[in-house]
Amino acid sequence: MKKIKSFNKVLNLWCVSKITPALFLASIMSLPAQAEITCPFGYVLVPGNSELGTVDFCVMKYEAKAHKDRNANALVDLDEIRTNGCDRSGSSCEGGSHNWGLADHKPVSVPQGIPWRKISRDKAAHECQSLGEDYYLISNVEWQTVARNIELVSENWSENQVGKGCLNQGNVSVDSDCSYNGRGPEPGARIAATHLLSNGETISDFSGNVWEWVSDDNNQKQGGNAYIASQPSVKSKYGPSGNYSCNSQNRYCGLGYGYTDYSAGAVRRGGSWFNLDFAGVFAVGLDHVPSYSNHVVGFRCVFRPESHLAPLPADYTE
Numbered sequence: 001m002k003k004i005k006s007f008n009k010v011l012n013l014w015c016v017s018k019i020t021p022a023l024f025l026a027s028i029m030s031l032p033a034q035a036e037i038t039c040p041f042g043y044v045l046v047p048g049n050s051e052l053g054t055v056d057f058c059v060m061k062y063e064a065k066a067h068k069d070r071n072a073n074a075l076v077d078l079d080e081i082r083t084n085g086c087d088r089s090g091s092s093c094e095g096g097s098h099n100w101g102l103a104d105h106k107p108v109s110v111p112q113g114i115p116w117r118k119i120s121r122d123k124a125a126h127e128c129q130s131l132g133e134d135y136y137l138i139s140n141v142e143w144q145t146v147a148r149n150i151e152l153v154s155e156n157w158s159e160n161q162v163g164k165g166c167l168n169q170g171n172v173s174v175d176s177d178c179s180y181n182g183r184g185p186e187p188g189a190r191i192a193a194t195h196l197l198s199n200g201e202t203i204s205d206f207s208g209n210v211w212e213w214v215s216d217d218n219n220q221k222q223g224g225n226a227y228i229a230s231q232p233s234v235k236s237k238y239g240p241s242g243n244y245s246c247n248s249q250n251r252y253c254g255l256g257y258g259y260t261d262y263s264a265g266a267v268r269r270g271g272s273w274f275n276l277d278f279a280g281v282f283a284v285g286l287d288h289v290p291s292y293s294n295h296v297v298g299f300r301c302v303f304r305p306e307s308h309l310a311p312l313p314a315d316y317t318e
């Protein structure tokens with residue numbers, strides 16, 4: 001629909017302008033590619049959600065990994081990905097109070113290495129923006145756009161029907177119909193850690209593995225800690241679009257738990273490999289300040305172009 005509208009716009013402009021046929025043809029041929037977003041390497045396209053007020057954007061397919069261009073060839077060589085996402089050893093980064101090398105590491109989306117952890121919300125946002133114009137830490141409404149898309153794809157549910165069984169939770173320390181025990185943080189290459197989007201793309205570890213910061217602030221308690229959809233105000237901001245009968249007896253349907261009785265400032269989503277039944281694509285934690293860092297919290301960047309419209313050639317109009 002968008003393409004057809006754009007085509008008519010081009011046609012109308014051609015009729016009233018003095019553009020040459022050759023340039024006109026060139027503009028038509030280049031229009032479809034320009035009218036849609038071309039996602040950066042390692043990112044997948046997410047369809048916008050009009051109810052949430054979002055348009056199409058790109059998101060990292062994997063939780064962010066730390067890359068240092070050691071051989072200075074401006075390419076991501078796989079042996080340049082940090083195998084452990086923090087500055088010390090083991091899944092809990094024992095002894096490491098700071099993340100290493102912010103200045104010479106950049107976040108990348110690849111299925112190698114353990115997610116970049118021990119990084120605060122504010123530093124994660126800075127790292128995403130360091131990638132260039134239109135790169136940001138994912139926002140809460142973008143998180144919701146991905147999570148609600150996942151929710152409505154039948155293949156993501158254990159009984160292959162939306163609302164039946166449980167939504168896949170990934171790596172959450174327990175083996176069940178909708179989760180598994182990875183015994184620590186993982187790179188994200190496992191099929192069992194992925195979700196399918198409505199456009200056929202897949203995204204890894206959106207539930208579990210490591211919690212992920214979103215860019216929003218939260219400075220008020222949103223209600224008691226509970227299943228993510230048990231309070232209307234929490235559900236509208238952090239929960240699913242559908243109404244499901246979920247509770248601790250059925251693992252909250254794999255949707256997630258809300259640690260919402262806090263007003264510390266930062267917002268994290270999805271749960272971690274520590275979180276058992278409490279993890280899920282809608283899980284949320286409001287319990288930490290933006291400067292906090294921890295070995296169970298990572299992040300994910302988005303590519304959000306300001307405009308979806310193909311730019312007109314310079315001599316298009318008089």
Ligand SMILES: [Ca+2]
Pocket residue numbers: 068069070071072073074075076077080
């Ligand atoms: Ca390199």
Ligand SMILES: [Ca+2]
Pocket residue numbers: 101102103104105106107127130
């Ligand atoms: Ca950096």
Ligand SMILES: [Ca+2]
Pocket residue numbers: 063205206207208209210211212270271
């Ligand atoms: Ca995650």
